[in-house]
Amino acid sequence: MTAQRADRQTRLRIGLMGLGRIGSLVAGELAAADDMDLCWAVRRTGDGDARPSGLAPEVAVTTAAEWSPGFLREHPVDVVIDFSHASAARHYPMLAQAGCRIVSAISHYGPEAQPFLAAAARHAAVLHSPNITLGINFVLVASRLMQRLAPHADIEVVEEHFRGQPETSGTALKLAQALGLDPTRQVNSIRVGGIVGRHEVIFGLPNQTIRLTHESISGKAFGQGAMFAARWLAAQRPGRYTMEEAVRSTFAATLADDLAAATPAPGGGRVRWSSAA
Ligand SMILES: NC(=O)c1ccc[n+]([C@@H]2O[C@H](COP(=O)([O-])OP(=O)(O)OC[C@H]3O[C@@H](n4cnc5c(N)ncnc54)[C@H](OP(=O)(O)O)[C@@H]3O)[C@@H](O)[C@H]2O)c1
Known part of the structure; x- marks a missing residue:
């Protein structure tokens, strides 16, 4: 661990669902993060040996069939990032009850997934974003x-x-x-x-x-967005959230800091950009 890396107690423990085209890129971004540890990844059927190159040996890889509350107790995480498939939403209530917050990047959910998202949100903060950059x-x-x-x-x-x-x-x-x-x-x-x-x-x-x-230049941007969402979600109460909310509240906090640092203009007040186009 280098001097800049966050203290072990402040590092976020991450579980990753999906190790396909995008999930593998996300795993690479997580491995490079200073403030997060990728603890496990889950695939649908991939056999236990099929690990993307570059995945650290300490990252546990399992399959949806073998995944259980026991596995979660053995490998506790703070946030689960999902780049797998809409059908995996059925696992969300189990994850939320185990204390995991959930960042879902699944592009589209049908109506059958909604009860799982709602049930999970009663126990943990759940953010779903179909475009997570x-x-x-x-x-x-x-x-x-x-x-x-x-x-x-x-x-x-x-x-x-x-x-x-x-x-x-x-x-x-x-x-x-x-x-x-x-x-x-x-x-x-x-x-x-x-x-x-x-x-x-x-x-x-x-x-x-x-x-x-x-x-868009690289799919790695999806991983960076998911990591931003995970950091933000770590401080949120149980409920449903969007990426827009995460960005808007960060935007507002930054703007407030900026305004506090600036000298107020004489007279203050709001100025309209234009009265007509
Ligand atoms: N929000 C965004 O901005 C954004 C951007 C890009 C992609 N996405 C979404 O991310 C998801 C993954 O995309 P992809 O291109 O990486 O797909 P992909 O290459 O098909 O990979 C899917 C991965 O999920 C695993 N998986 C499938 N069903 C599962 C289940 N029930 N439980 C656990 N793991 C399961 C697969 O396991 P196996 O390896 O065993 O097959 C595979 O590793 C899609 O929903 C896509 O729409 C979202």
């Missing part, structure tokens, strides 16, 4: 703030993805919904080449344009 949630929170500052701004959302992506990005639709835009007129899709994912919110103001852009 910090950047896109920052764009969401910052866009809403920008819209409040400039209520008459002309706004469009542009999303770009690889040629093969068939439908409009769910993230773009979420941005449009959060900003009260018409998804059929104000969300513009571009399909070209191998773009991983790019979302842009454009604010047209009288004499200038403001653009908030997020670009």
Whole structure:
């Protein structure tokens, strides 16, 4: 352990569900974290020896069938990060009763998963985010703030993805919904080449344009987002949370610190960005 690494008592113990395409990247990010220990990972059927290269020998790997309250007692964790499959939500009540907070990055849950999420949230803090990158949630929170500052701004959302992506990005639709835009007129899709994912919110103001852009470069960003969520969730009471709430409250705390440090302007008061676009 290096001098910068957090004290053992303050380090978060993490369990990871899913060691597939994204889960393996997340495991790599967790291994590099200064304030977290990946204690175990669970797969659906993968045999016990099938470990992603780079997974430390002390990380226990098990399967959904062998997973039990006994395993959790033997390998206690503070937060479970889920990059497995919607069907794994049935394990959430057991995890919550064992004292684990849950960060779920599952892209979509059907109605059958909802009772499991609700039952878990009665015992522990549960955060579900279908897009868990910090950047896109920052764009969401910052866009809403920008819209409040400039209520008459002309706004469009542009999303770009690889040629093969068939439908409009769910993230773009979420941005449009959060900003009260018409998804059929104000969300513009571009399909070209191998773009991983790019979302842009454009604010047209009288004499200038403001653009908030997020670009995905690597799936590792999902791991960094999940780790941010885990740190935030560690201080929350039982209940359901979203990534937007985690980012918004961090945003607000940072802004409050910034304001406290700044010298107040003479007269103070709120200034509108513009009266009309
Ligand atoms: N929120 C976000 O921003 C975000 C971003 C990317 C992906 N995702 C979501 O993350 C999930 C994983 O994506 P992926 O591309 O990594 O999928 P993947 O490559 O198919 O990997 C899925 C992993 O989950 C395991 N698994 C499946 N069912 C399970 C169960 N019931 N219990 C425990 N483990 C189980 C699999 O086990 P085996 O190894 O034994 O097959 C595998 O390791 C998907 O839901 C995806 O939509 C979310």
